[in-house]
Amino acid sequence: MIEFYTGLSQTLFGVRRCGDGIPVLGIPMEDTLSFRPGTRFATSVIRQWSQYFEFTPTRDLGVDVLSRVCDMGDVSLLQGLPERNISRIERVVSEAVGRWGRLVNIGGEHTVSLGVALGLRDSLGYGAYIHIDAHLDSRSEWPLGQSLSHATFVRRLIKDVKPELILYLGFRSYDNEELDFINELGNAVALPGSAIKSLGNYEARALIRDFMSTVGGPIHVSIDLDVLDPSIMPGVGNPEGNGLTYNELLRVLEPVLELGGSRVGAVDIVEYSPPNDPNLTSLPTVIKLIIDVLNYLR
Numbered sequence: 243m244i245e246f247y248t249g250l251s252q253t254l255f256g257v258r259r260c261g262d263g264i265p266v267l268g269i270p271m272e273d274t275l276s277f278r279p280g281t282r283f284a285t286s287v288i289r290q291w292s293q294y295f296e297f298t299p300t301r302d303l304g305v306d307v308l309s310r311v312c313d314m315g316d317v318s319l320l321q322g323l324p325e326r327n328i329s330r331i332e333r334v335v336s337e338a339v340g341r342w343g344r345l346v347n348i349g350g351e352h353t354v355s356l357g358v359a360l361g362l363r364d365s366l367g368y369g370a371y372i373h374i375d376a377h378l379d380s381r382s383e384w385p386l387g388q389s390l391s392h393a394t395f396v397r398r399l400i401k402d403v404k405p406e407l408i409l410y411l412g413f414r415s416y417d418n419e420e421l422d423f424i425n426e427l428g429n430a431v432a433l434p435g436s437a438i439k440s441l442g443n444y445e446a447r448a449l450i451r452d453f454m455s456t457v458g459g460p461i462h463v464s465i466d467l468d469v470l471d472p473s474i475m476p477g478v479g480n481p482e483g484n485g486l487t488y489n490e491l492l493r494v495l496e497p498v499l500e501l502g503g504s505r506v507g508a509v510d511i512v513e514y515s516p517p518n519d520p521n522l523t524s525l526p527t528v529i530k531l532i533i534d535v536l537n538y539l540r
């Protein structure tokens with residue numbers, strides 16, 4: 243029995259509530275911030291607007307995407323208690339992947355991925371953490387004095403969950419402290435956004451195949467929407483210039499999900515911030531990404 247399951251007026255794309263199928267879980271946690279607030283509103287806005295979109299993925303794989311999806315609703319959270327909220331997320335995710343084998347999560351702030359990682363580990367074990375983001379989120383403290391936040395949680399994830407492999411994709415903004423930390427890990431690879439832009443699709447797939455061939459356990463993919471360029475994704479808390487186009491994101495995301503196959507245990511799509519999204523300009527891209535992720539999952 244899922245413990246923190248809440249009621250829904252509208253489900254994502256009008257799909258049924260879980261149920262059978264690939265579960266989608268809303269995690270509207272927003273307890274830590276360094277800049278513009280608003281991610282707590284993402285799940286309700288995405289659910290409401292998704293009613294009015296066609297369900298067409300970028301690539302037709304012959305799959306009726308939404309027929310195999312169900313909506314779990316949102317995790318019920320406390321305000322301003324990140325440690326307790328992470329524990330709640332851990333318990334819900336652990337039960338969900340135990341029952342369904344996989345889970346797609348809609349944030350909320352990026353820190354939710356720590357709770358997802360813990361829940362996945364508890365239930366199925368943990369292989370790789372794949373962090374697709376403009377930032378590395380690997381500071382020891384940020385804001386200074388705060389060791390658990392959206393800018394530090396990867397450090398905590400690595401310490402607590404001990405992934406076999408950590409793959410950072412698409413970063414273009416960092417502190418030297420983070421680069422030093424990553425260089426010392428020994429099991430981490432960091433591919434900046436500039437590299438993804440200059441690779442061909444075939445080269446990107448070959449690289450990702452090499453990285454992922456070393457991993458046995460479940461794969462956790464975490465997508466911070468600010469990896470995309472602010473021209474198509476202004477609706478984030480911490481926008482960063484010269485980001486990926488949507489097709490450049492798919493250049494790495496498609497092989498990650500296809501080569502990961504049934505090993506992909508969780509995909510998080512986080513940091514959408516409706517109050518920072520003028521005319522909800524970013525929302526069609528957020529919705530396309532959710533459909534594409536569900537399409538590639540096997």
Ligand SMILES: [Mn+2]
Nearest residue numbers: 352375379466
């Ligand atoms: Mn992030």
